[in-house]
Amino acid sequence: MAERTALSVPELDAAPSWKRALAEAVRDPDELLRLLRLPDSLRERARRAAERFGLLVPRGFLERMRPGDGSDPLLRQVLPLDAELEERPGFVPDPLGEAQAAVAPGVLRKYAGRALLVLTGACAVNCRYCFRREFPYEEVPTGAEAWSLALGALAGDDSLKEIILSGGDPLLLSDSSLERIVASIAELPSVQRLRIHSRLPIVLPERVTPRLLGWLGGTRLSPILVVHANHPAELDGPCAEALLELGRAGIPVLNQAVLLRGVNDDANVLAALSERLFELRVLPYYLHQLDPVRGAAHFHVPEARGHELMEQLRRRLPGYLVPRYVREDPGAAHKTPIA
Ligand SMILES: *Cc1c(COP(=O)(O)O)cnc(C)c1O
Numbered sequence: 001m002a003e004r005t006a007l008s009v010p011e012l013d014a015a016p017s018w019k020r021a022l023a024e025a026v027r028d029p030d031e032l033l034r035l036l037r038l039p040d041s042l043r044e045r046a047r048r049a050a051e052r053f054g055l056l057v058p059r060g061f062l063e064r065m066r067p068g069d070g071s072d073p074l075l076r077q078v079l080p081l082d083a084e085l086e087e088r089p090g091f092v093p094d095p096l097g098e099a100q101a102a103v104a105p106g107v108l109r110k111y112a113g114r115a116l117l118v119l120t121g122a123c124a125v126n127c128r129y130c131f132r133r134e135f136p137y138e139e140v141p142t143g144a145e146a147w148s149l150a151l152g153a154l155a156g157d158d159s160l161k162e163i164i165l166s167g168g169d170p171l172l173l174s175d176s177s178l179e180r181i182v183a184s185i186a187e188l189p190s191v192q193r194l195r196i197h198s199r200l201p202i203v204l205p206e207r208v209t210p211r212l213l214g215w216l217g218g219t220r221l222s223p224i225l226v227v228h229a230n231h232p233a234e235l236d237g238p239c240a241e242a243l244l245e246l247g248r249a250g251i252p253v254l255n256q257a258v259l260l261r262g263v264n265d266d267a268n269v270l271a272a273l274s275e276r277l278f279e280l281r282v283l284p285y286y287l288h289q290l291d292p293v294r295g296a297a298h299f300h301v302p303e304a305r306g307h308e309l310m311e312q313l314r315r316r317l318p319g320y321l322v323p324r325y326v327r328e329d330p331g332a333a334h335k336t337p338i339a
């Protein structure tokens with residue numbers, strides 16, 4: 001026994017704590033229901049939907065949910081439900097036509113002056129409303145060679161001002177990989193900005209380590225981080241600390257939320273989200289209309305209702321705390337404001 005302990009302890013220490021937290025994330029719907037003391041009647045409904053798109057939720061995120069409450073707004077974002085199996089007209093596998101925007105494997109050119117690198121298909125959480133639930137991420141190239149090919153496809157394009165690291169969740173890559181990728185991006189002379197889209201600071205705040213702050217704050221590129229929180233209850237102690245750390249390191253942080261029925265389709269919730277974000281030095285950026293992806297129709301909020309909510313926010317909050325209400329139209333060169 002003593003021997004085994006001696007062997008396993010250094011190994012554990014070598015893995016950053018966020019990797020351990022990810023390895024220990026809940027993947028079994030039965031376990032989720034048991035931990036939250038939810039009724040067994042949900043079991044079959046959850047299990048069938050989880051076969052199509054797996055359950056995945058870090059334990060730290062689960063701890064922010066109210067036990068025994070089947071309609072908890074954080075639970076709704078991650079709990080598989082049989083409503084996902086219903087086909088609804090207009091809700092399709094690739095609502096954004098992303099398959100068409102690829103200029104090379106893992107490189108999307110949808111926006112002027114910006115290129116998107118899809119570094120991984122993996123995420124630390126499976127949000128039930130995500131368009132990723134149907135995206136062919138098996139086709140995303142991974143590994144140093146693939147990434148250098150992807151960047152090679154962008155070399156020589158002097159119109160490129162910004163590189164967006166996206167996914168899945170790009171912060172699931174190791175710091176050493178990200179350091180290498182960022183160094184290669186910094187070699188592209190016209191690129192000025194490095195933007196990262198990640199939900200990890202929210203769902204797995206352990207990911208915000210001194211080493212991450214080091215490479216993100218230390219590149220010649222101007223960094224900007226766009227996180228994704230939908231409800232103020234997501235912004236608990238460890239998450240708040242991670243966001244404040246990013247702010248202290250001088251990294252601008254913006255938030256995008258998705259308007260979701262039963263989660264945040266309420267002016268009180270959206271106003272509280274904006275105010276809590278700002279308390280943590282994060283500015284609300286976008287409120288997205290749900291992408292009509294197959295399996296997510298039960299989260300749909302009509303635009304007329306979204307518009308009403310925006311009106312209420314404008315009446316209650318300073319302009320800088322009112323997010324832009326937008327939708328993504330396939331093939332469009334920018335997001336469409338919903339007026
Ligand atoms: C909308 C979007 C962009 C472009 O964002 P802007 O802030 O409008 O330039 C880039 N990446 C992702 C993943 C987006 O959803």
Ligand code: SF4
Nearest residue numbers: 123126127130132199
């Ligand atoms: S974190 Fe973002 S990309 Fe990942 S499942 Fe959730 S919404 Fe989709």
